[in-house]
Amino acid sequence: MTETAGPDRVRSAEQIGLSAREAAAPPAPEGQKDSPRNAASWAKKVERLEVDPRQGVRGTNVVGRRLTGPVQGFGKMWQKSYRMKAGTQVTPEQAIATWKEHFPEFWPKGNRFSGALTGINPGDVALLDLAIGGGVKLSTGVFVLYADAESFTLMTPQGHMFAGWITFSAEREGPEDGGETTVQALVLMRANDPLYEIGMMLGGHRKEDKFWAATLTALGRRLGLADPKVETKTTCVDSKRQWRHANNIWHNSAIRSVFQTFSRKQAT
């Protein structure tokens, strides 16, 4: 996926054509009455990630990796929320539709997200090249765990900087609170291994905060906000480190990306 400019205006609810509930809640087919109404919003179970090569990203450190949630991570567990008010003119469905459709374009310069051509759908795997300094790009990926009309969630693979989920959502406040649409990125994570944990303490958290604030700001501008303001809230959910997962370092994509970068340079 290339970084192209998208439409200047978001689509209207009519153009989107489905209400959030309708989109999130397909009726269960006959014979599958046990299926919950959002069954189609969840990815199917995978043991290990599979993905085809894509142009524009290196695409290493993803194929064959298992998914990792906060249970499998090493470091302290953090919940970070990045919230932005998007006004009363934009509905939650419009905000999420825009976010899904133009997700790579909102990323800060120097970072690349190459998703499936169809957008962000449950079970998709996106490949990432993230600038980590020194001319090195950290190659990793994310898995679309859940996606409906009002939210979508990405889950990280082994070797990623953190083990966890990022949920992007939008909701309408009640009239008593102003009736504005608020968009949010919510990260629930543990650093994947001891090296990443040190990195997070030495500026990694700050860098991540800047990353998501910049992403939301770019989304806000696309939604037509003149001066998007992002509110960041960080909570340490668990101050204990899970030393039994220290050997996650074997999969560390940063270390592997450094070797991959230099071996590639030597080959050329």
Added chain:
Amino acid sequence: MSAPAITMDVRRIGDEVAVVDIKGEVTAACEPVLMSAYEAASDGKTTRLVLNFAGLEYMNSGGIGMLVTLLVRANRQRQQLAAFGLSDHYREIFELTRLDEAITIFDSEESAVAGAGSAR
């Protein structure tokens, strides 16, 4: 945010086990309900908390995140978390998110309370 469409009733089974009967929709919005059920279930003696998902109607990714938060609280109190009553669909979600590695899934309340036997 609208009020969560969920109830969580706590039953005690002996001194050490509490069962939480979950009925309705598990989303991030029901965190206060879950945490107050957890408080009711944790009276200092509880060593095993069993979540009954037989009445679960709907769960999104926010709900899964909330269960991780519950897991952290339970671990802090050295309590084990178990679950039963999950449909095939949600059992798969637990496996996909690898939550089943921390919350043991059982086929029945009896085995979940006993903590052995038919864990899958």
